[in-house]
Amino acid sequence: MKIIPYKDTYDPGLLQPVPRAPHRRELGIAESLPFTGVDLWTAYELSWLDPSGRPRVAMATFVVDARSPNLVESKSFKLYLNSFNQTELASPESLRQRLIADIGNACGMPVDVELKLPGAFGDERIEELDGELLDDIDAEIRDYRPNPALLRTGRSETDETLVSNLLKTNCPLTGQPDWASIQVRYRGPRIDRAGLLRYLVSFRRHGGFHEQCVEHIFMDILGRCAPERLTVYARYTRRGGLDINPFRTNCGEKPPRNVRTARQ
Template structure:
């Protein structure tokens, strides 16, 4: 069964070192989307960007190779891929002899099959990465002088916008996003950027809302979709993009992006906490 409690997450695991695509564990997106009122057609476009820092294999002479990998899973794919199963799958290449092109094709094939849609794969040598740490841009909310005592569940009632004011273009940012793995309870730490055009969003209410995820149990992708849906429902912006950059765990970071603009493509920057 493809539900979180049936995944390898939170269970003692023998780490295989040979290729095994059956290790990938897909989880349907539909159930959580129904919970937050998301039906077809989807009210957003987007992508989940995964970065893998622990990918290694053997070349034809048996010498280990390493690469940094970027995977882009479209938001309209039927499934997410459970992160521990993803790590176990990637580790399975560690004693396999292959070349870079074949490895990339194999990764794209297996991950696309698990997600139910085309997953793009890019591999780069660590020395070729080259880009500096660049945090998400925006008006930082975290210094607002607030007293907060609500840490969950997420409370959309904090969100509001001043519809008597002229529309604005704004980018709001917080590093205070925290949620928990729905299976293990382990914390997931992230930064979230909200770019919008519309009635000015109340900053204090938005920060209270984001903090109210602090004890909430939900996967990264689901949290970002919940934020997007709640902002649309409570603030009714003309345009909206929500981008979260989560910290790494198990050699993987997950960075979901959802937008009303189907042409929007987020940069895969590397934030200070990543």
């Protein structure tokens, strides 16, 4: 059995930036983005030492602007957070400022960081994504690689929010499954719901980072269905004490509150 050492003293060099531009070029996204948005990260396993050597714990929310040139590879993010385990810090605010500096440096753009200390843990809520559920539609599904041809529209116009809990993608580095609930809110030609469900399930064997998969879905729906307004938001279940929740919109919609779903 191979033992992988974990560093438990502060090391920002563990963070591994991944440029967004190459994958966006594959999707036909030019330098001017067709959306705004954020990546909401939640860290559930964060600990450090106070000046007396006592362990402290917290949860953290990170807000990364979609305009940042880089995302951060999630395992490297976890290893970086673990590097605080035996690191002495003067205060929670000292930790927060260090997180802001390091992650902002890795992403290439300032980020927002909020710490939730144990006294506020009881305020944590669970909410499911709002919208009409697609998952019980009686549809035969045979495509398990992204297939935008499954997306179809009718002649009527609508304004609706649709949700599925059946999105599965896979880590491009390890092949491990990534599970998510996804919300599609749009105004425009009515999207065939069975086709949308088939399309979302077609990502089941696809490898991509969470942020890339949501942008892939956004661009396919935008290109195939031509909605006037479109928002795509996914909440991925946590792995390694982290969940990642990308949000993309072309209508100026404000990012949602970072409230976890039951599966997270």
